[in-house]
Amino acid sequence: MYILDKNIKLPEDPETIIWKYLDLSKFVDLLLYQKLFMSRSDKFEDQYEGTFSEPTYEEIKKLAVDNPNFLDFYKTRRKNVVISSWHINEYESFAMWQIFTQKNEGLAIQSTLGRLQKALAKDTEFEQFIGEVNYIDYKKEYIPFENEFFPFLFKRKSFQYEREIRVITDVTKHHLEIDNGLKIDVTIEDLIEKIYIHPKSENWYKKLVIDLICRLGFDFTTEKSDLESDILI
Template sequence: MFQQNNKLHIPSDDTLVWKYMDLSKFLDLLLSEKMFMSRSDKFEDQYEGTFSEPTYEEIKKLLKDNPEYLDAYKSKRKNIVISSWHTNYYESYAMWQVFTKNNEGLAIQSTIGKLKQSLIEERIPQNIGEVNYIDYKKEHIPFDDDFFPFLFKRKSFQYENELRILADVTPLDINVNEGVKIQVDVHTMIEKLYIHPKSENWYKKLVIEIVTKLGFEFEIEKSDLESDILI
């Protein structure tokens, strides 16, 4: 269930969003009709969910009156789960390179409005926020909302144009390992499906066959990043 958090910045509902993935993850989404959300402290970026230097200096002052704050925050990180999306009006060559391998993979195209509608999990509320890219040595990260530290990244990741679906699974009282799966309306979420620009024709036919047999009817296209050169 999508929950509007007025502190988090969200682009307009008609903004295009993309999720690049391999075929196995895509099949898991279709078969389970559940979206995987990663535990926030399991991302490769070691700065994920941490504080910038100016923010940490501010927090150190608070520790005098609340010495358990940092330990409580570290525990909280284990219960914040995230699904990452890419905002762009067009396909991204960089995203194909980062998230797919061996000239195979898929990209889901949706909109922020459709993402909101597709979040039907009732156990925990889901929030959506746009990632801010900052200098961690100079700029401040607000911490008056539990999700703010997970919506800031270093400027070197700016090419990701990331939008995040976030949730706090603390109410579920579960041991979160790598992440959790939440119920989604796949028919609503996927507006269009793009197939890797360098994939073979058999791969496209396979994807179409699988999608059809599973009863989904969204539009499928081969990426046009490798279309014929006109000269």
């Protein structure tokens, strides 16, 4: 279930448009099982995930002098925090197509913040929090640690192009051994507003995606990518 935390930064407008770019296999998995995959935070390519900036780390080391478990808590917790990443943008992103899809194949789910919040209400086992990522200079800027999720809501400025919003879940109290991630229940009809197929995909691939959606019993609007538009001279 989605839990609102007023200390976590979040766009105020529920109509804020968000995107998820993914390959066909992950998309079919989402529709077939109606579960959203959330990756273990320490499995992301960015080695700084769930860590602190240098000024904050120095502060934590001082606190850990009399309480060594304080620092160990943050190190081990990365294995128990899972994340689903979304991209905030009013329009499609050429960069996101390039990064998250391959061989001119893949899809983009268009949704809104409000839809995502509503879709998460289906899961009653885990608590989900949604937050907008802050991009800072890890050598100079401070990451507050009053909120336990803050280490997962800050990234280096090099990643600003991601414009990321995250669904975050901490499974510590469930005593689970998580391998690569966790799947949570979602209401697909609430989650997905439109589907965009890779702008450079072949016609057979577009037809395959549309047929799959139909056969699985969904009727999402499938849009032609704006990046596929004909050139006007």
